Amino acid sequence: MTDKKLRIESRLAQIGSIHEPVTGSVNYPIYQATAFRHPRLGQSTGFDYARTKSPTRSVLEQAAAELESGDAGFACSSGMAALQTVFTLFSSGDHLIVSLDLYGGTYRLLERILSRYGITASYVDTNDLDALEASRRPETKAVVIETPTNPLMMVTDISAVCTWGKKHGLLTIVDNTLLSPYFQRPLELGADIVVHSATKYLGGHNDVLAGLIVTKGAKLSEEVGFLHNSIGAVLSPTDSYQLMKGMKTLALRMERHQSNALALASYLREHPQVAEVFYPGLPDHPGHDIQNRQSSGNTGIFSFKVTDARYVEPILRSLELIAFAESLGGVESLMTYPAIQTHADIPAEIREAVGVDDRLLRFSVGIEHPDDLIADLAQALEAARLEVEGGQSR
Structure with missing residues (x-):
């Protein structure tokens, strides 16, 4: 053959x-x-x-x-x-x-x-x-x-x-x-x-x-x-x-990346501290139909905006399983803050006009169990909420 x-x-x-x-x-x-x-x-x-x-x-x-x-x-x-x-x-x-x-x-x-x-x-x-x-x-x-x-x-x-x-x-x-x-x-x-x-x-x-x-x-x-x-x-x-x-393991990993990403994006879309989720695998994403037509699956990365920029720092500090790190596509889940990391070289007025503002977080979803990833996100979001509402945000 x-x-x-x-x-x-x-x-x-x-x-x-x-x-x-x-x-x-x-x-x-x-x-x-x-x-x-x-x-x-x-x-x-x-x-x-x-x-x-x-x-x-x-x-x-x-x-x-x-x-x-x-x-x-x-x-x-x-x-x-x-x-x-x-x-x-x-x-x-x-x-x-x-x-x-x-x-x-x-x-x-x-x-x-x-x-x-x-x-x-x-x-x-x-x-x-x-x-x-x-x-x-x-x-x-x-x-x-x-x-x-x-x-x-x-x-x-x-x-x-x-x-x-x-x-x-x-x-x-x-x-x-x-x-x-x-x-x-x-x-x-x-x-x-x-x-x-x-x-x-x-x-x-x-x-x-x-x-x-x-x-x-x-x-x-x-x-x-x-x-x-x-x-x-x-x-x-x-x-x-x-x-x-x-x-050699790309096929196995991509299938798990996309299923995990969809689960995490769906969870965050319903979360009260999240204003918007950007993921082509979601049916209401503007590019969903084009993506389905020209691709056979979805990526394992997406971005989301929190409702208050003050949540960002305590979320990143409180993550335990998910690493605050500047890359994507690996088996380990990573979270990045584009405004000061991957997109820092783009002038602020250009970034913000596109939508890369101080409320945006990028999530490269790994191949861990989705329930463990959801639990880590849940506790980090809750820790951020308590800190901000308590007036202790740093």
Whole structure:
């Protein structure tokens, strides 16, 4: 049976599995080498120098390309390194249209680094085709989408944006970190490039820093491959192995992440200290129908607003099972305060206009038992209420 006929759960479990007759190893080894012998002048084994191509990294990159239905994969030293590599496709004077509710690190890269080289960006609701058209300029080269967005879970119709982009000769780049190829494959919907912070759901254990790029089309793949090699922000053999190990259980973890997230989001939506919950898995979420149409499941992260900003500090201080920490996508549940953590580099007036204000908390729901997570949230919310009502909020 070929990999093409296998369902995604089987392909994930078999990443790096080899049929090697000498040792019988079922896991691809870590080739901790930077240089490779040439058989003779003008000949190569396919590996020359580890920055260009490494055996362990190559197995990971091939798996990423197959999972996302792409033509080539590129493993980078972080999610931001993956974005930097992709953005190097553009030149001074080029303009990008980018999702309005954007991860703060991507905003920082665009506004504080790429802007130095004359690359500009407009931030719009990418689900609004009229807004996209109004933002398009002669120098516009690409549309960059997060869907769902981080942290407000705004959902973009990928097919509609890709169709619009192709009409105008624009590349469509999709950050697929929050859903992973297990639940969503943007290249199948018309996108040109997919990027991941593989640190998150793909790695899944808060123990490896990595990024992935997957491209569609021979010419684009060759161009990104040239940049990947030239920039050199590539993933090490050890981290490539670690990431593959995490990806083997992606299907199991994503199913638990989404079921836990729905349970926790449903609980918080009814809580008197919670004003609003942002999660595409809830039927009343504005992007619920689009999400169901283009994805086979939901992410394990959502955000919520408390009714009073004074609750935030005592909630974070009172959590016991859930960690107050700045990441997402791991098996352990984490809570983050975007206004001063993940989105601190976005100016306050821009953040607050989108909805990232001082009442917003982001919750990366892990794979613990949902009843234990609910109990921890309940006691933290109650501790905050008693402290604030007692006039002791610090």
